[in-house]
Amino acid sequence: MGAHISIPMYQRAIPQRYRLVGQKCVKCGKVNFPPKAVCKYCLSSAEFAPVKLSGRGTVYSYTVIAGGGAPPEFAEIARCKGRYPVALVQLEEGPVIIAQLVDVPEEEEIFIGMPVEAVFRKIYEEEGVIRYGIKFRPA
Amino acid sequence: MSVSVVSYGVYLPYLRLKREEYISAWGSCSAEIKEKTVMDVDEDVLTMAVAAAKDALEHIEAEQVSVLALASTSFPYQEKVMAGTIMEALGLPSDVLATHHGHSTLAGTEALLTACSLLAQAGGKYALVVVSDAPSASTAQDIEHSLGAAACAFVLAKEEPGLVLEGAYGYVSEVMGVRYRQAGERGIRDIGVRSFAAQAYTRAVEAAVTGLLKKLECSSEAYRHVVLHYYDLRTTASLGKRLGFSEEQLKGGLVYERIGDTGACSTLLGLCQTMENISPGDRVLVCAYGAGSGSQAVGFVLEQEKPACKTPLSVLLEKKRYISYTHYLKLKGVI
16 A cells, blocks of 8 residues: 555655755754654754755665556556656755656666656646655666 | 746656567557656656756756746646645745646647746746646557656746846647547547648647748858758658758757657757757757647847756666566556
């Protein structure tokens, strides 16, 4: 079963989902993404400054989703592509996030440490509403 | 007040379909393409628009953009303020004056000309014009073979060196049955009478181009590059000749053969292509056409520096992966 995200919930996260707006901890200076209530690094500050991340990073690890392994909201992509790569991307500001990889010439060419950059794509469609967000492509 | 293009961005989807795929599936290809661009399953007009606009804004502060003009014949929603998606994805200020243009392949130049006028009223420094298109038709129709996908974006500024807009000239007339789509339909169609359609195209483009030359008191030789909306090789070439343009002037903006018909984007992609081979003092003429019908000719002159561009079209044309016709049908949702 997939994790249903309601439209108001998705809407609240638009800046982070559309253009990677994170938060910089005023106390320790580390960047939190996705945004947190309390800094996950120093665990002692709840004061942040918004910061737009560059979208540049490297592949920390990756896998390929195939054979019915996709959550229901990604069923259309799985049906069309057969299989698709998903990566943990280490952003240059520090955070590691999970996202799909696109525009990859061949699956075998993905490697740990591969430079990638963020692209704006359709993530899935639900209730007739297109959910946009970030994926990554080879830089 | 002078308005100039100070930077631009282009986006082509990574996937390509070769002409041979049509020939092996259907026995022939009705379009004069070598290959064409195809959107992936997670792309649409808005994602392409964001990609092109991001490149155009590479050296521009997003906070300084005060006008956003968006154009496409094929927006993902028929009703919704889609400038909101673009504004959030790019981090533009929320007080940006936004306009949407659609309904015909004239939408691109319409957006450009509207942004020029709005920039005079807006307080900010820049206007962003984003033209993104991916026309569609039933795969059973000949007209479908040519349809590609692409986006381009232009940053306009007041009183700055760049590609300065010198003037525009428009033309409209009533022409029935040539490339149209009724409300609620997904694909374009036409009544398939090619000579009738070619005549309407020739009449419209000729009227706008000759009108502009007269208005600007320019001769046809004054232009280094001329980009006419592409109809077909023969019709467009003979029209160019009739208007007094040489092959040399016309070839710099020809992009159709490797991208396909990109609707509202077509002629402006041609403009982007000419930017790779232009020097200060050179003039460029662009004439867009929309069936139904209308045309808009726009004249530019390059003053000092040419507009900045992060990734030129010639580089994007080489970044690609070929797909099969079967995969293409899956992407179109046909199978």
